[in-house]
Amino acid sequence: xxxxxxxxxxxxxxxxxxxxxxxxxxxxxxxxxxxxxxxxxxxxxxxxxxxxxxxxxxxxxxxxxxxxxxxxxxxxxxxxxxxxxxxxxxxxxxxxxxxxxxxxxxxxxxxxxxxxxxxxxxxxxxxxxxxxxxxxxxxxxxxxxxxxxxxxxxxxxxxxxxxxxxxxxxxxxxxxxxxxxxxxxxxxxxxxxxxxxxxxxxxxxxxxxxxxxxxxxxxxxxxxxxxxxxxxxxxxxxxxxxxxxxxxxxxxxxxxxxxxxxxxxxxxxxxxxxxxxxxxxxxxxxxxxxxxxxxxxxxxxxxxxxxxxxxxxxxxxxxxxxxxxxxxxxxxxxxxxxxxxxxxxxxxxxxxxxxxxxxxxxxxxxx
Amino acid sequence: xxxxxxxxxxxxxxxxxxxxxxxxxxxxxxxxxxxxxxxxxxxxxxxxxxxxxxxxxxxxxxxxxxxxxxxxxxxxxxxxxxxxxxxxxxxxxxxxxxxxxxxxxxxxxxxxxxxxxxxxxxxxxxxxxxxxxxxxxxxxxxxxxxxxxxxxxxxxxxxxxxxxxxxxxxxxxxxxxxxxxxxxxxxxxxxxxxxxxxxxxxxxxxxxxxxxxxxxxxxxxxxxxxxxxxxxxxxxxxxxxxxxxxxxxxxxxxxxxxxxxxxxxxxxxxxxxxxxxxxxxxxxxxxxxxxxxxxxxxxxxxxxxxxxxxxxxxxxxxxxxxxxxxxxxxxxxxxxxxxxxxxxxxxxxxxxxxxxx
Numbered sequence: 001x002x003x004x005x006x007x008x009x010x011x012x013x014x015x016x017x018x019x020x021x022x023x024x025x026x027x028x029x030x031x032x033x034x035x036x037x038x039x040x041x042x043x044x045x046x047x048x049x050x051x052x053x054x055x056x057x058x059x060x061x062x063x064x065x066x067x068x069x070x071x072x073x074x075x076x077x078x079x080x081x082x083x084x085x086x087x088x089x090x091x092x093x094x095x096x097x098x099x100x101x102x103x104x105x106x107x108x109x110x111x112x113x114x115x116x117x118x119x120x121x122x123x124x125x126x127x128x129x130x131x132x133x134x135x136x137x138x139x140x141x142x143x144x145x146x147x148x149x150x151x152x153x154x155x156x157x158x159x160x161x162x163x164x165x166x167x168x169x170x171x172x173x174x175x176x177x178x179x180x181x182x183x184x185x186x187x188x189x190x191x192x193x194x195x196x197x198x199x200x201x202x203x204x205x206x207x208x209x210x211x212x213x214x215x216x217x218x219x220x221x222x223x224x225x226x227x228x229x230x231x232x233x234x235x236x237x238x239x240x241x242x243x244x245x246x247x248x249x250x251x252x253x254x255x256x257x258x259x260x261x262x263x264x265x266x267x268x269x270x271x272x273x274x275x276x277x278x279x280x281x282x283x284x285x286x287x288x289x290x291x292x293x294x295x296x297x298x299x300x301x302x303x304x305x306x307x308x309x310x311x312x313x314x315x316x317x318x319x320x321x322x323x324x325x326x327x328x329x330x331x332x333x334x335x336x337x338x339x340x341x342x343x344x345x346x347x348x349x350x351x352x353x354x355x356x357x358x359x360x361x362x363x364x365x366x367x
Numbered sequence: 368x369x370x371x372x373x374x375x376x377x378x379x380x381x382x383x384x385x386x387x388x389x390x391x392x393x394x395x396x397x398x399x400x401x402x403x404x405x406x407x408x409x410x411x412x413x414x415x416x417x418x419x420x421x422x423x424x425x426x427x428x429x430x431x432x433x434x435x436x437x438x439x440x441x442x443x444x445x446x447x448x449x450x451x452x453x454x455x456x457x458x459x460x461x462x463x464x465x466x467x468x469x470x471x472x473x474x475x476x477x478x479x480x481x482x483x484x485x486x487x488x489x490x491x492x493x494x495x496x497x498x499x500x501x502x503x504x505x506x507x508x509x510x511x512x513x514x515x516x517x518x519x520x521x522x523x524x525x526x527x528x529x530x531x532x533x534x535x536x537x538x539x540x541x542x543x544x545x546x547x548x549x550x551x552x553x554x555x556x557x558x559x560x561x562x563x564x565x566x567x568x569x570x571x572x573x574x575x576x577x578x579x580x581x582x583x584x585x586x587x588x589x590x591x592x593x594x595x596x597x598x599x600x601x602x603x604x605x606x607x608x609x610x611x612x613x614x615x616x617x618x619x620x621x622x623x624x625x626x627x628x629x630x631x632x633x634x635x636x637x638x639x640x641x642x643x644x645x646x647x648x649x650x651x652x653x654x655x656x657x658x659x660x661x662x663x664x665x666x667x668x669x670x671x672x673x674x675x676x677x678x679x680x681x682x683x684x685x686x687x688x689x690x691x692x693x694x695x696x697x698x699x700x701x702x703x704x705x706x707x708x709x710x711x712x713x714x715x716x717x718x719x720x721x722x723x724x
Contacts, residue, residue: 020569
């Protein structure tokens with residue numbers, strides 16, 4: 001969650017009495033924001049200190065979050081919130097710097113690629129400048145390097161390199177004593193993100209081997225293949241970390257399975273949230289948005305947030321992938337299936353995250 | 368109500384929808400800047416009023432502090448709270464400005480308001496027997512309700528309702544008239560009463576206990592100033608709201624004529640059941656743009672500061688269909704409200720009106 005609730009019970013109580021809200025400190029945000037945007041209380045503000053162009057479509061933001069931010073572990077990501085055209089938008093990005101940089105200098109970096117048609121990434125590329133302040137949430141995710149040290153293989157594709165950069169930097173700084181191999185897939189040489197940093201890391205950290213593979217520079221595409229794994233010593237003893245486009249991740253998983261590498265040794269991350277098998281039962285159904293008095297039908301595995309928006313409603317939401325709970329709503333009747341777990345809810349009244357809830361039969365929501 | 372054919376009504380619907388779509392497509396930075404500016408202004412006024420109040424032993428400061436806090440409450444209730452809770456700014460996805468979670472600085476809880484106002488009043492606008500906002504079950508404002516002797520003193524009721532308006536609105540969901548008719552029991556209303564007591568307690572604690580106590584030596588002055596600020600807000604908001612639906616030309620409707628109505632018919636009812644008043648920019652802002660009650664009732668979830676911009680188009684649509692667009696100066700509209708309250712305090716045989724019900 002981006003909102004930080006006050007810890008003190010007395011303050012919390014007083015906040016409710018005086019301002020009718022749980023976060024009394026944020027009552028003065030509209031004024032504080034004007035004086036110094038870094039004093040805002042409703043979310044953790046982070047000043048953009050520098051913008052570094054990595055490639056034609058990727059830039060790295062050097063951020064200085066307010067000191068009350070709790071920090072992170074290498075490989076984790078954060079939600080950021082920005083106002084684009086008057087609309088507050090939340091997106092998740094991996095932190096690309098090492099936690100040591102945060103501890104020592106109070107800085108973190110995000111490395112962000114422009115996505116075709118992406119509202120937020122394009123805004124970050126076209127509008128965001130050094131000196132501006134954005135909101136960051138607490139770090140989350142368990143794409144973490146093994147402790148104690150074990151041999152590791154990273155397979156990254158495109159901007160999937162970002163959490164790996166943070167991990168490699170941390171491993172080098174802490175002298176992680178086990179072989180570490182990175183297979184980094186990019187379309188062309190021009191798409192390599194943080195080339196100098198990778199080269200410098202490989203030079204000073206002898207356990208690390210970096211192989212950059214361009215997929216679209218030859219006559220025919222050159223994808224990950226079994227031979228790539230033949231060159232990696234002791235691959236069966238490695239913990240494998242996958243981060244990149246779905247095609248690369250699926251291919252890697254298949255090839256790893258062929259070598260009898262267990263799923264428990266394969267770690268993956270990224271914004272393609274795991275999609276549970278939703279079962280063969282018929283999904284979709286009549287949805288009643290009780291507060292607005294709107295009834296709409298839904299088909300298939302459309303989630304309730306999409307259904308509500310298609311019906312002209314504008315429910316509060318955040319990450320749209322079941323992480324931030326900002327879209328939590330009261331379901332008063334009916335059954336929904338959780339897209340992440342595949343679990344069906346009970347039929348009665350309960351709070352659900354509408355962005356990952358798929359109706360199974362008629363459902364009534366307090367919206 | 369003016370008679371229109373289904374074809375005319377669907378024409379009306381299309382024209383009003385077009386006005387709405389145009390605004391929706393244009394929502395953005397400008398609207399966000401506007402509401403944030405209003406919120407900032409409210410924080411400044413509230414903080415200013417609270418800080419000045421303890422120095423109220425100097426008479427001009429007392430007047431300034433009370434007025435500042437009163438205006439702060441008006442701005443928060445009318446232009447911010449009321450409009451945010453209508454969902455006018457939900458598209459901004461800002462948790463601090465979202466209709467489902469906003470809680471305003473008045474006795475009525477946000478949840479109760481969403482039920483009685485957003486749902487009941489805006490769906491059944493001016494339908495006698497269904498819109499409980501019509502006369503607030505306290506006043507007799509048309510001759511559908513038979514005259515009783517107690518109505519002869521209703522001007523006093525009206526004044527009392529205005530003075531204690533926030534408590535009246537807060538208790539609106541209690542449905543005392545149904546309790547009296549024994550259609551519901553007090554037990555049904557217990558969850559509501561609990562909510563009401565909690566929110567009312569909070570509001571009273573803040574203005575009448577906490578702020579006087581923390582300024583102990585001048586507690587009576589702070590208490591008096593806070594009472595004054597609440598009174599200013601109560602009188603102003605009740606006046607604005609009365610001018611929105613109880614003017615001379617604001618029509619009322621029967622349940623039969625609205626049964627199974629079309630969207631176009633609903634639009635027509637909103638247009639003819641509401642009334643505007645004219646004035647300067649700040650008069651509109653301080654009334655939460657309910658001075659554009661007609662536009663508000665037709666498009667309750669469009670950001671209110673857009674109403675002045677679209678008012679011309681709405682008037683043109685009305686003119687085209689021969690629908691009376693009810694507007695006039697604040698003084699004129701308010702005069703007709705007072706006249707209405709007085710006129711229906713007497714039976715028809717004395718005022719000379721014919722019973723049509």
